Amino acid sequence: MELGQKIVKRIFLAIISFLIIITITFFIMNLVPGDPFMSEKATAATQAVLREKYGLDQPVYVQFAKYMWNVLHGDMGNSYVLQKGRAITEIVTESFAISMQLGVKALLVAVFLGIPMGCLAGLYKDKPADSIIRVVSAVGISIPGYVIAAILLIVFSVKLGWLPTSYTKPGGSIMPIITLAIYPTCYLARLTKASILEVLNQDYLRTTRAKGMSEFTVIFVHALKNSLIPIITYLGPLTASILTGGFVAESVFNVPGLGRYFVSAISSRDYTLIMGTTIFYSALIISMNLLCDILYQAVDPRIHMN
Amino acid sequence: MKSITPNLFSLQNRISPESFSPLDPSYYGKETLETEEVGFWRASWRRLKHNKIAMISLCLIGLIILFAFIGPLFSPYTYDQQIRGDEGMFPTLKHLFGTDKLGRDLLVRCMIGTRISLAVGVVSAIIVLIIGSIYGSISGLFGGKVDTVMMRIVDIIYSVPEILLIVVIKMVIDQPLEQLVSTVDFLMPLQKVGSGLIAIFIVYGSLYWVGMARIVRGQILQLKEMEFITAARVLGCSQKDLIKKHLLPNCIGQLIATVMLQIPSAIFTEAFLSFLGIGVSAPLASLGSLTAEALGGIYSYAYRVISPAVLISLIILAFNLFGDGLRDALDPKMKK
Numbered sequence: 001m002e003l004g005q006k007i008v009k010r011i012f013l014a015i016i017s018f019l020i021i022i023t024i025t026f027f028i029m030n031l032v033p034g035d036p037f038m039s040e041k042a043t044a045a046t047q048a049v050l051r052e053k054y055g056l057d058q059p060v061y062v063q064f065a066k067y068m069w070n071v072l073h074g075d076m077g078n079s080y081v082l083q084k085g086r087a088i089t090e091i092v093t094e095s096f097a098i099s100m101q102l103g104v105k106a107l108l109v110a111v112f113l114g115i116p117m118g119c120l121a122g123l124y125k126d127k128p129a130d131s132i133i134r135v136v137s138a139v140g141i142s143i144p145g146y147v148i149a150a151i152l153l154i155v156f157s158v159k160l161g162w163l164p165t166s167y168t169k170p171g172g173s174i175m176p177i178i179t180l181a182i183y184p185t186c187y188l189a190r191l192t193k194a195s196i197l198e199v200l201n202q203d204y205l206r207t208t209r210a211k212g213m214s215e216f217t218v219i220f221v222h223a224l225k226n227s228l229i230p231i232i233t234y235l236g237p238l239t240a241s242i243l244t245g246g247f248v249a250e251s252v253f254n255v256p257g258l259g260r261y262f263v264s265a266i267s268s269r270d271y272t273l274i275m276g277t278t279i280f281y282s283a284l285i286i287s288m289n290l291l292c293d294i295l296y297q298a299v300d301p302r303i304h305m306n
Numbered sequence: 307m308k309s310i311t312p313n314l315f316s317l318q319n320r321i322s323p324e325s326f327s328p329l330d331p332s333y334y335g336k337e338t339l340e341t342e343e344v345g346f347w348r349a350s351w352r353r354l355k356h357n358k359i360a361m362i363s364l365c366l367i368g369l370i371i372l373f374a375f376i377g378p379l380f381s382p383y384t385y386d387q388q389i390r391g392d393e394g395m396f397p398t399l400k401h402l403f404g405t406d407k408l409g410r411d412l413l414v415r416c417m418i419g420t421r422i423s424l425a426v427g428v429v430s431a432i433i434v435l436i437i438g439s440i441y442g443s444i445s446g447l448f449g450g451k452v453d454t455v456m457m458r459i460v461d462i463i464y465s466v467p468e469i470l471l472i473v474v475i476k477m478v479i480d481q482p483l484e485q486l487v488s489t490v491d492f493l494m495p496l497q498k499v500g501s502g503l504i505a506i507f508i509v510y511g512s513l514y515w516v517g518m519a520r521i522v523r524g525q526i527l528q529l530k531e532m533e534f535i536t537a538a539r540v541l542g543c544s545q546k547d548l549i550k551k552h553l554l555p556n557c558i559g560q561l562i563a564t565v566m567l568q569i570p571s572a573i574f575t576e577a578f579l580s581f582l583g584i585g586v587s588a589p590l591a592s593l594g595s596l597t598a599e600a601l602g603g604i605y606s607y608a609y610r611v612i613s614p615a616v617l618i619s620l621i622i623l624a625f626n627l628f629g630d631g632l633r634d635a636l637d638p639k640m641k642k
Contacts, residue, residue: 017462024471028478142570142623144577144594147615150601154608244469248581252601266477267583274477278470285467 007294014290021282022071026064029271076276088276092258096280099250099257102173103242106180110238114185115224115231118192122200123219133189140186145248149179153252167255179249184238191234195227202226229300236289243281350559353635360631366624370617374420383411415591416613422592423573423621426506430572431565433511438518439561443549445519446526457523460516468513472575476509476584483508502586506579510572521564525557559636566629570622577618593618 048057058066070077076088083091121133152175156163164172199205200223208222209215246259254260258277265273344352354360378384445456484501529535530553538552554561577594579585581601586592591599593614600610 013458013461017466020462021466021471025474028474138627139619139623142626143619144574144581144597144622146577146581146601147597147611147619150597150604150611150615153604154611158605158608240467240469244467244578248578251581263582266473269477274474278474281470282467285470 003297006297010290010293014286018283018286021286022068022279023064025275025278026067027060029275030060030063071279076279077272079273080270088273091261091273092276092280095256095258095261098255099243099246099259102176102180102249102255102257103239103246105173105177106184106242106245107238109177109181110184110188110242113181114188115192115228116220117185117189119196119219119224121189121193122196122223123215125197133193137186137189140182141190143182145179145183145245146252148182149175149249149252152178165253167253172253173255176249176253176255179252180242180245183245184241187241188231188234188238191231192224192227195230196223199223199226229296232292232296232299234292236285236292239288240285243285346559350635354631357631357635359627360635363624363628363631366620367628370420370621370624371424374417374424377417378414378421381411381414381417383414412596412610412613415596416593416617419591419593419596419614420617420621422503422586422590423576423594423618426503426576426592427569427573427621427625429507430510430514430575431568433507434515434518434568434572435561435565437511437515439522439554440549441515442519442522443526443553446523447530447545447549447553453523460519463513463516464520466513469575469578471513472509472579473582473584475512476505476579479505479508480584502590506576506585510575514568514571518564518568521560522554522557525560526553529553529556563629563633563636566625566632570625570629573618573622573625593621 067077074089076092079086079088079091117133117137121130124130152163153165156175157165163175164170166172167176196219205218205223208218213222243259246257247263248259249255250257250259251263258280261273262277262281264270265277441456441460445453445460480502483505487501487504535548535552538548543552573594576585576592577597580592580594581598583598585595585598596614597611597618600607600614604611
């Protein structure tokens with residue numbers, strides 16, 4: 001298949017998954033018994049007025065068409081519970097800016113720590129350095145995010161008192177960033193090592209060695225370049241894991257980001273906010289995956305040769 | 307006669323006439339292979355035994371299973387028993403892990419929590435295995451348009467961020483499911499398991515099977531071109547038997563390795579749901595919900611976080627390492 005054709009197909013697929021997400025979230029939210037105003041101490045008449053105001057008295061398919069239309073125009077409705085009456089898009093854009101600051105920093109940590117870790121493990125294969133990195137990364141991908149957060153809190157805030165627990169104080173973003181970065185860093189290290197070991201025995205590397213280059217140059221310059229290709233595909237899931245990691249890190253460390261909003265929307269059953277956030281996150285993750293896929297196809301000529 | 311001095315540079319072989327004499331008859335019969343035949347499982351086990359990390363993890367998993375299933379028998383308390391006067395105790399001899407604010411013994415709760423977490427992992431992995439292998443093998447075996455359509459569906463589900471959908475679905479099916487379980491007669495036995503747990507199984511099983519389906523399909527595509535499948539077809543084997551008796555048993559190694567790595571991932575997901583407050587419902591506890599519960603009082607009761615947190619990390623770590631080792635042992639080709 002031609003590269004262009006493949007890309008078009010991928011984009012098409014991404015759009016379908018996005019529409020499916022909107023559909024599923026919408027209908028699932030509608031299956032929930034009761035509506036957001038049931039819990040309020042309001043008379044039946046008031047509830048009816050509220051329902052009419054938010055269009056909840058219309059048949060489901062009308063609501064769905066309306067919602068779909070609005071979402072595609074960038075309007076995701078208003079929050080019912082958490083911040084009554086405020087537009088979801090406003091909440092999302094405002095809090096996501098904060099989440100993104102943390103997320104991008106964590107992403108940079110993961111890339112600039114994880115990939116060299118993997119290279120080192122490949123360079124010193126079966127030596128102590130490799131074993132240490134292997135153990136550390138195995139432990140890192142096995143600890144749930146909130147356990148990391150809890151450990152960090154206990155050690156650095158409660159016992160040692162080095163770092164503030166509140167996000168707004170200076171240095172407050174260090175612990176959330178570490179919490180976010182540990183899983184992707186360790187995953188990247190494992191991935192890079194596996195990928196490096198795969199190319200290690202190829203002819204072009206033997207040539208570089210024969211030319212008299214140091215093993216360090218061979219690994220970090222020549223092997224890494226080709227091993228980076230499979231790693232590109234992980235950047236999509238990496239974004240997803242940092243985003244979902246944000247739910248935990250932001251709630252534990254009280255960061256006023258989108259992740260914390262999502263978690264509190266769940267506990268307060270603010271359905272429109274949950275839907276809006278889900279759709280926003282999904283769009284982000286799906287487009288990141290799409291981007292990585294296209295990049296992957298474009299970077300490696302071997303893939304679309306056969 | 308002049309004696310023959312060996313010429314150092316001669317290329318001639320010096321062969322003695324004895325080499326051409328017939329062998330003793332007793333020699334025959336020894337021409338069989340000296341080594342015993344080693345089957346698939348024996349060979350895999352041998353490879354696994356040499357992997358120290360995997361064996362340590364296996365022992366650890368065994369210990370954890372004992373802790374979870376035998377442990378509660380030796381405890382004087384039950385997991386939901388609230389002991390008056392023992393509320394919020396630090397770890398002592400009476401309560402090794404301390405008690406929570408309702409006076410429940412944390413050691414027993416950790417044991418039960420481990421049990422639940424293990425159950426979540428194993429059952430979810432089995433659900434994924436069943437759906438994924440059936441779907442994948444049908445898609446791979448039939449090929450053509452069936453394959454294209456089935457794989458498109460997989461592609462779409464694959465590109466959906468599953469953790470978000472899990473949160474959304476889990477939140478919503480909890481209540482209706484509870485109603486269903488408590489009203490419909492033949493679902494009554496499930497009440498003991500708890501609707502919260504069943505919801506986790508459903509949610510996990512309905513989204514995570516796609517990875518499995520892809521792996522199985524890839525294997526089937528390779529296998530179905532082989533001669534033994536043609537032979538089975540010629541002998542009149544039905545499609546169903548072809549999958550059941552010939553194709554799936556031949557990718558068993560891959561299946562087991564993938565399922566093994568599915569377990570920690572399911573435990574991880576449950577822990578995440580527990581953190582969001584939509585995991586297992588009280589008074590039942592999973593390690594995830596125990597940790598999440600304790601996070602609230604982390605400043606004054608750090609010890610309550612530590613034991614379930616360490617346990618859950620150990621379980622996931624052990625399963626991850628063992629799964630890796632198992633994959634290498636069952637499929638040595640992959641390692642190279």
